[in-house]
Amino acid sequence: MSVLVYAENTDGKFKKPVYEVVSYAKAIADSLNTSLAAVSIGDVDEADLAALGSYGASTVLHVTSEQLRQFVNQAYASVIAAAADKLSADVVVISNSFSGKGLAPRVAAKLNAGLADGAVELPQVDGGKLTVKKTAFSGKAFAITELTSAKKVITLNPNAFELRETGGSAQVEAFQPTVAQGDLATVIEDIVRTTDKVTLPDAEIVVSAGRGLKGPENWHIVEELAEALGAALACSKPVSDAGWRPHSEHVGQTGIAVSPNLYIAIGISGAIQHLAGVSSSKTIVVINKDPEAPFFKVADYGIVGDAFEVVPKLTAAIKARKGQ
Amino acid sequence: MKILVCISNVPDTTSKITFTNDNTAPNTAGLQYIINPYDEIALSKAIALAEGGQGTVTVINVGEAGTEATIRKALATGADEAVRVDAAPRDAWFVANQIAHYAKDKQFDLILTGRESIDYNGVQVAGFVGELLDIPSVSTAKKLEINGTTATVEREIEGGKEVLSIPLPAVVGTAEGVAEPRIPNMRGIMSARTKPLSVVEAIEVPVLSRIVRYELPEPRGAVTLVDAAEAEKLLDLLHNKARVI
Numbered sequence: 170m171s172v173l174v175y176a177e178n179t180d181g182k183f184k185k186p187v188y189e190v191v192s193y194a195k196a197i198a199d200s201l202n203t204s205l206a207a208v209s210i211g212d213v214d215e216a217d218l219a220a221l222g223s224y225g226a227s228t229v230l231h232v233t234s235e236q237l238r239q240f241v242n243q244a245y246a247s248v249i250a251a252a253a254d255k256l257s258a259d260v261v262v263i264s265n266s267f268s269g270k271g272l273a274p275r276v277a278a279k280l281n282a283g284l285a286d287g288a289v290e291l292p293q294v295d296g297g298k299l300t301v302k303k304t305a306f307s308g309k310a311f312a313i314t315e316l317t318s319a320k321k322v323i324t325l326n327p328n329a330f331e332l333r334e335t336g337g338s339a340q341v342e343a344f345q346p347t348v349a350q351g352d353l354a355t356v357i358e359d360i361v362r363t364t365d366k367v368t369l370p371d372a373e374i375v376v377s378a379g380r381g382l383k384g385p386e387n388w389h390i391v392e393e394l395a396e397a398l399g400a401a402l403a404c405s406k407p408v409s410d411a412g413w414r415p416h417s418e419h420v421g422q423t424g425i426a427v428s429p430n431l432y433i434a435i436g437i438s439g440a441i442q443h444l445a446g447v448s449s450s451k452t453i454v455v456i457n458k459d460p461e462a463p464f465f466k467v468a469d470y471g472i473v474g475d476a477f478e479v480v481p482k483l484t485a486a487i488k489a490r491k492g493q
Numbered sequence: 494m495k496i497l498v499c500i501s502n503v504p505d506t507t508s509k510i511t512f513t514n515d516n517t518a519p520n521t522a523g524l525q526y527i528i529n530p531y532d533e534i535a536l537s538k539a540i541a542l543a544e545g546g547q548g549t550v551t552v553i554n555v556g557e558a559g560t561e562a563t564i565r566k567a568l569a570t571g572a573d574e575a576v577r578v579d580a581a582p583r584d585a586w587f588v589a590n591q592i593a594h595y596a597k598d599k600q601f602d603l604i605l606t607g608r609e610s611i612d613y614n615g616v617q618v619a620g621f622v623g624e625l626l627d628i629p630s631v632s633t634a635k636k637l638e639i640n641g642t643t644a645t646v647e648r649e650i651e652g653g654k655e656v657l658s659i660p661l662p663a664v665v666g667t668a669e670g671v672a673e674p675r676i677p678n679m680r681g682i683m684s685a686r687t688k689p690l691s692v693v694e695a696i697e698v699p700v701l702s703r704i705v706r707y708e709l710p711e712p713r714g715a716v717t718l719v720d721a722a723e724a725e726k727l728l729d730l731l732h733n734k735a736r737v738i
């Protein structure tokens with residue numbers, strides 16, 4: 170018996186959500202009195218793999234093969250299921266990233282495992298059962314889901330679990346499972362990344378703006394605030410529908426659900442569909458010229474005022490502090 | 494080209510969600526149900542691909558008789574025929590098994606789902622169906638083009654996109670960008686009444702998980718308002734009190 174965590178790399182590097190998911194999996198392993206192993210697929214430096222030990226992995230299975238260089242969910246699911254079999258892992262933990270979302274159901278189906286997606290805290294352990302709290306109704310509620318199957322797959326939401334350094338080093342082992350040709354039918358033609366920017370789903374601070382900004386030409390005030398805070402940008406649905414911003418920035422019930430430490434909403438009214446996607450933010454700040462805007466009802470802090478005056482002032486104040 | 498579109502019947506996005514029976518069941522009283530918004534995108538794309546005699550669109554829903562209004566709306570939008578698997582959709586694993594069982598011997602070239610259902614948000618059904626049928630799946634597509642027997646799909650990734658080429662048959666979960674949602678016109682509404690809607694029995698599926706209870710998010714305390722002229726004060730609060738910057 171053991172717990173297995175999939176350590177997803179981005180262009181050969183591990184990012185913060187990986188350490189979150191390893192910390193989380195380690196805490197599950199502890200509560201089951203067992204050890205944690207990680208599986209990594211693709212080219213990652215040996216030192217980075219061993220460093221997964223400092224978040225609690227005792228071993229890392231490292232899969233490198235020409236065919237598996239790039240993420241193909243079918244093939245990666247086979248590899249993770251093979252790793253789970255090899256280690257007799259009962260619990261497999263995967264980050265609820267875009268790739269993780271494609272991967273988890275395929276892994277679960279291979280293992281005949283119940284799947285709880287988007288966990289927001291540690292599961293309750295009761296004999297052979299794990300009970301997981303996960304988001305439902307697009308952030309309007311949580312569903313407490315019991316996994317009754319022998320094997321279980323859990324995906325963890327970004328920013329839902331803190332990093333826990335245990336200070337160890339993992340044993341790295343090569344792992345070469347055979348992958349069926351049929352699993353490799355998908356071809357990756359291109360990967361386009363708007364690099365060096367914080368990405369929205371796992372950002373700690375999100376600066377978001379709505380129709381109150383009047384038009385795309387005014388977005389620079391939002392961008393400057395985000396830049397000063399090291400934040401990711403987001404927007405309301407009408408803003409992306411109008412083509413002022415890309416769809417990938419649209420948050421809410423029919424967009425991305427975010428759970429940053431700080432969500433700053435500028436010129437957004439706070440419609441129920443928007444709130445659904447941001448309600449698990451730890452702190453919400455609302456800037457709106459209408460004191461009756463519904464967003465104030467769910468905000469922690471608010472400024473009633475004109476965004477075109479308030480936002481540049483805020484940006485200047487942050488820059489001034491940073492400059493000190 | 495034969496396309497299967499999986500549609501889910503969900504509470505309208507404006508719904509306030511509450512629970513009954515000791516928080517073990519959603520309170521459906523007074524809720525309006527709609528086609529899951531992402532499934533509307535899938536359906537619109539399927540209709541566009543099939544237009545001009547290029548193919549057929551079948552919609553499938555796993556649900557009890559009450560979902561038929563939603564299914565008829567899909568027919569009115571332009572699907573050719575519909576299937577309802579007569580069972581309460583217990584969870585995504587149950588739903589996916591019904592869909593895979595139905596699709597198994599029908600030679601669909603493309604199976605479309607929405608990216609996620611806005612009630613259970615699992616992003617599970619597409620991957621499960623792909624695995625059960627042993628064909629490729631893409632879970633969060635923002636663009637989809639078909640060229641003969643291959644699909645070119647743009648998939649969302651953190652901070653960017655990935656372009657994939659996948660052989661058909663395949664399962665694709667669609668998000669915004671794949672198609673403009675279509676709405677039924679008068680002719681569609683009239684013709685929907687006579688389009689075939691068959692009801693099939695559900696197969697047995699082992700239970701792997703169950704929802705034991707629901708919770709609502711903790712309500713937030715009252716908002717602390719800061720004067721528009723005092724940006725500094727807001728930063729102090731965020732730094733010293735909320736400790737988020």
Ligand SMILES: Cc1cc2nc3c(=O)[nH]c(=O)nc-3n(C[C@H](O)[C@H](O)[C@H](O)COP(=O)(O)OP(=O)(O)OC[C@H]3O[C@@H](n4cnc5c(N)ncnc54)[C@H](O)[C@@H]3O)c2cc1C
Pocket residue numbers: 378379380381382404405406407408419420421422423424435436437438439440441442443446456457458459462474475476477506530
């Ligand atoms: C099926 C469906 C799904 C939806 N899903 C989503 C979703 O996922 N996400 C989402 O965001 N929406 C969603 N919506 C849309 C949602 O209902 C609202 O229409 C939308 O959130 C409103 O966007 P907004 O707040 O930017 O614009 P508005 O509602 O127009 O609000 C603009 C706000 O800006 C304020 N303002 C104006 N000028 C200034 C100024 N100078 N300074 C400061 N404040 C100013 C106004 O007081 C107002 O409160 C959905 C709708 C439907 C029907």
Ligand SMILES: Nc1ncnc2c1ncn2[C@@H]1O[C@H](COP(=O)(O)O)[C@@H](O)[C@H]1O
Pocket residue numbers: 499500501502529531532553554555556582585588605606607608609610611613614615616617618619
């Ligand atoms: N009861 C259902 N019947 C048919 N299709 C469904 C059903 N539930 C979910 N789906 C499909 O699966 C997609 C993803 O759902 P989920 O895995 O619950 O997020 C939805 O967008 C639908 O296309």
